[in-house]
Amino acid sequence: MLSIEKSIQAKAYALGYEKCGIVPIHKLDGYEEKLKERIEKVPESERFYQGQKRLLNLNNTYPWAKSAVVLALSYNKYKVPEQVKGHIAKSYLFDVRIDKNSVEYNNRQKFEQYLGKLGIKAENNKKFGIVGMRWAALQAGLGVVRRNNFFYTESGSWNHIEAWLIDKDIELLEEKSLAPCPAGCSKCIGSCPTKSLSEAYTMSPTKCISYLTTFGGRELYQEPLAGKFGDCIYGCDICQDVCPMNAKEWKGREEFPGLSEIIPNLSPENIMSMRQEYYTAKIQPKFFYLTDKELWKWQVNTLNYMDNQYKDEYRKYILKACESEYTQVRNMALIIIKNRLLAV
Structure with missing residues (x-):
């Protein structure tokens, strides 16, 4: 008979998730220090990161929570329509968080129901995450963060991360077999049109094209960086597309519902x-x-x-x-x- 940890992981795999790890909530505390490091490196980002502070001191908000179940779901199987290639970032085209057309959305619901059947109290935030998602995925052993700041599994950076806080004190770390970034590689940094990505593992979020074409850029006609957006209309994939660790990872075989x-x-x-x-x-x-x-x-x-x-x-x-x-x-x-x- 499988342990509760292995049962959760097995269910995740059966529903199509690539990775599933479980990490005690206290192991997520390092997120606060990483957030401070980000702000210290790029002081102008402090206002942007204010919203992330809701993810600190989780036990104050969720006193019952003991662990986090963290999953990675690859979306590289989908075809990118030619009409929007380069105009709309792939993560937005294939965003399954609230898209009820998708199999992934319904499987997410099934996974949450399964946790309930195991007698587990669970809570998540479908749109914006209930924990520092990349940090939690890193602690759960799902993959690595590369120089472009994106989280990578064996399927590259083309993944969604999902997480639930649960009331069980359990742990099960995933296994990963990922090579480090190539020595001396700076393709992602050199490709960033707005220099939002200025050095490895560092970025100025308010200079990012994805930010300026979604949350930000409310007065784009006055934005000095607007002339550097190229083909981008909603989001940007440039630093991911040029990454050697993403080479040949986009499969593009299926139509997204x-x-x-x-x-x-x-x-x-x-x-x-x-x-x-x-x-x-x-x-x-x-x-x-x-x-x-x-x-x-x-x-x-x-x-x-x-x-x-x-x-x-x-x-x-x-x-x-x-x-x-x-x-x-x-x-x-x-x-x-x-x-x-x-x-x-």
Whole structure:
């Protein structure tokens, strides 16, 4: 008969998880020191990391919690649609945290139900994590953090990490067989367009394209880094794509459920003509980092892309954006017209 730890791990494997480790909650305490190190290296990041402080002193918030079950789930099996390749980061395209279309979402529910059947009290945060996720995955033996700050398993960095706090004092560390980063390799650092990634294991989050095209960049028309975004509209994969430890790890064999329905509407041109009703019903529920009132942010990001990768056919979309109901979109369009179209 399997121990409770092995039973949990076996269930995770049966549901398609690549890795499953269990770590006592006190072994997560080092996250506070790592957070301080981050802020000391990049002082301007302190405000950004304020939200992470909710993940400190876990027993104050969850006095019943004794351990954390941490799982890694690879998403490299999915095909990246050509229409959005380079425009939308893969982790957002294949985000299964609240996407009920996906098998992974339903398996997550089954795993949580299984914990309940074992008589375990468990709690997690589906969207944003209940612990410092990469730190917890590291302590549970699921993989390593590489120089680009991403967490890697044997499937590369293309993974989602999930975690539950539980009321059982148990431990089961995963086994990993991962080579270190190649000696002297700095491809990820050299590839970062905004120099958010300035040295190994260090970054300035508020300079990151993923931040500036999702949570941040609320006044992108005034952002000096906006001209360095290249093809990016929502998120960025550049430092992961160039990583030698990710080479050949993207399989891309399967269609992600429900994605084909919305992909045609995520071309730059169709984003600019998207209606609020469609955005609220179809786009925002999947890309939940922006609210149902922030279609304008998608359109501002897209205008920035059109400016960075300017073609004559984009001119009509930029001019039309001057009539947008959204102030932010009008501001972005007017700046482009002033700097590019009027200068011609």
